[in-house]
Amino acid sequence: MRRIVTQDDILEGLEALERLDPRLAPVRARAGDVPLRLSEPGFGSLVSIIVSQQVSRASADAIFGRLTGLLDPLTHDAILGAPEQVFREAGLSRPKQRTLIALSEAVRDGLDLGNVVHLEAGAAMTRLTGVPGIGPWTAECYLLFAAGHPDIFPAKDVALQSAVGHALGIDPRPGDKALGRLAESWSPWRGVASRLFWAYYREMRGKDAAPPGNLPEKNTRMVEL
Template sequence: MTTFSSENFHTICDTLATNDKDLTSVIATYGYPPMWTRPNTFESLVHIILEQQVSLASALATLNKLRERIKTITPEGVLTLSDEELKACYFSRQKTAYVRYLADAILKGSIDLSSIANLPNDDVRSTLSQLKGVGNWTIDVYLMFVLQRVDVFPIGDLAAVNALKQLKKLPADTSREALLEIALNWQPYRTVATMLLWHFYLSRRAKK
């Protein structure tokens, strides 16, 4: 299981750029991307669940509101809150259910995040997909940010997909299969290539 770290991140970026002139241009124009990582904690997985289908700013506001309410975000702390209290922290009904289910699974021992860290990607996927509300996008982000697995392309991530289309000047209706085929050229470093895509996407938006 290959991972990226502060020791090899820029080297991987350079390797990708050597083989892809569009990624070369991202680094030349905007510099290296941030190395986005998060600790392997309940809070990190809650944060990723909150980011499903909403803006990053909205998810962070919800996470911060929860932190204000219970100080440390733990399974026990979340389960002490009523539906109304979670709603006051900006939780939707769906995400209340998902986060409660996760907290319960961790407390019962059916999910052990420290053990998951040692599993191959496919086993991480099959373990986490048993959780209510946890699908491929959530697992992809967990593999990339938390476990720092180096070769994941999150085809369900709109920002990554839109950035890829913009960078490669592809038609808006380019198929999912065609995008996955392009991403194959970045093996075995598709995670870091995705971080370059996000960096491109966010940098362009910031300039506008």
């Protein structure tokens, strides 16, 4: 399966998307830099994405920074052995605490987050969303940014809904089902399309809507429903 692992892959995908849908040419022009954001797959990357659910990027960065400072190294064993005070000091909500504990238990019991990235998207999504508290958005972002899956578009992401609605003149903005159907026309490059519209949102709103920059980087450096 083709992976998005270099900036050249992003460029190839952008050019292919313009051929698939000429409306994306002005979107690309306004979006400017479309970063790769490929992270090292594993426990830390997925924890970072869980932390970023339903909070701003700045808040997610701060919480993840406190958590990694309190638990160094950040491992599933460290999470399972941590007293509740650690989670409170880090600023984690109770639901996120429960999700991190459920993830840590799953890893302890055999969930291989490194192996998951080599599965086809459907099988990988099933494996990840089988962990209590991990929904489609979290699983999709992990596969996009830790696995380089080429054809995933997190249609539940509110920033993507806003960006696509604004860029393509869709008012009101498309909901997740409508956006999912629209994104089908960008296959097999939906992973690049998602990055394009996150970059467009950055220029549209003056803020970065992609998952937080504290993801453990490999080559380069929202909302759970």
